[in-house]
Amino acid sequence: GAVVSQHPSWVICKSGTSVKIECRSLDFQATTMFWYRQFPKQSLMLMATSNEGSKATYEQGVEKDKFLINHASLTLSTLTVTSAHPEDSSFYICSARDLRREYNEQFFGPGTRLTVL
């Protein structure tokens, strides 16, 4: 149990285009999902906390108009990188908490590697 999927696994796009990444909890409901970004050889950086039915909470320094988050259902959150630029190229990972679990561990999706040309 506690499986999180992401789609797509990788994407290459031209500068200026928008890219949507989906995060789904497959066998549990997730009222809260998290979006991270990880640059090579660096640690995970939390971008935002996605709450079902309400606005996402963004970390300091993350532009909410550039990284649009929609958590429309208990199993789906989407991250849209608008007007992507080469500096947005990174590994984007989502995670979700399964509240049925004994611990508050987060289960991670497999990640989406974004390359902006």
Add this chain to the structure above:
Amino acid sequence: GQNIDQPTEMTATEGAIVQINCTYQTSGFNGLFWYQQHAGEAPTFLSYNVLDGLEEKGRFSSFLSRSKGYSYLLLKELQMKDSASYLCAILDSNYQLIWGAGTKLIIKP
């Protein structure tokens, strides 16, 4: 401020034992996690400690001392597949995960 320290890189030999340390200073404490992350992949959960002491799970054990702000992950009978980064993360007073930079573990035959 919030701070989590781990060694950047460690090297060990197949079949041996290695201990990866983590020290922390955070606003509040609701537990400490260890995750394993292979290159190019997402992290996977290894262990959780919220009380002082040692938690053993197969070849992996995790220790916590809250008074010292210290934890370690102990890996026994190392296998080549254990080559990965090991991330220490603290659940703070807001139940938000604060991540360390990770320790890259290299296993040599």
